[in-house]
């Protein structure tokens with residue numbers, strides 16, 4: 001294997017990208033930039049306000065922080081729940097239907113690829129519609145927890161304002177101040193060691209936070225998906241975190257063409273064969289029109 005993975009990136013035109021990708025079966029890696037046209041803000045985009053994301057250590061180690069988190073999430077997740085896929089998501093689903101895309105690895109937790117009809121999706125950083133118990137590891141649908149939280153905190157959502165007015169982050173954090181009195185739900189499943197009792201463990205959204213690792217099995221599946229493709233297309237990610245960037249490096253190291261479509265430079269540009277400074281909705285729509293179907 002070459003010790004120098006980086007192919008010098010050139011700022012490409014759409015025609016260059018089409019020429020490079022034609023005839024290849026694509027693995028696609030997506031990030032927050034593909035969901036901005038669905039109304040979910042990208043806190044790492046070029047025009048984003050500074051924001052310090054919550055860490056896993058804060059969530060696990062601080063009960064007050066956890067209360068604050070759940071209060072905001074109780075409001076914010078509903079906004080994500082009714083968000084619709086955009087032209088970029090739909091284009092990738094169409095390309096999968098024609099055999100051009102064989103799988104999507106997404107760093108988003110919004111499930112918009114699935115909503116658009118993509119079938120082979122790895123939700124690298126988890127999914128907003130599930131909650132996991134840190135003690136017994138049971139997974140609970142977020143909607144079921146929502147009913148519990150609503151019963152524990154009647155009228156909370158109405159008090160903090162209309163859902164549509166709340167600023168939300170990619171992890172369904174709504175920015176709200178009045179969270180002090182919020183009551184958090186512990187895991188109510190039977191205790192694995194004493195079935196007469198409830199588990200009582202800490203519930204956490206089934207989302208990978210800063211300071212937390214992606215489960216190894218999921219990472220391995222994502223590497224396998226990259227290996228199974230002929231080329232890697234990155235769409236709407238600044239590749240800031242290693243968690244996603246490693247797949248770009250891996251594709252380059254294994255000699256696959258890498259195309260990065262993003263507004264602004266990315267931390268993975270050194271691994272790219274071509275970079276295209278453009279939005280995902282229009283670029284992926286164009287690619288869906290221009291890339292010919294592939295036989296399975």
Ligand SMILES: [Zn+2]
Nearest residue numbers: 133136187199
């Ligand atoms: Zn539990």
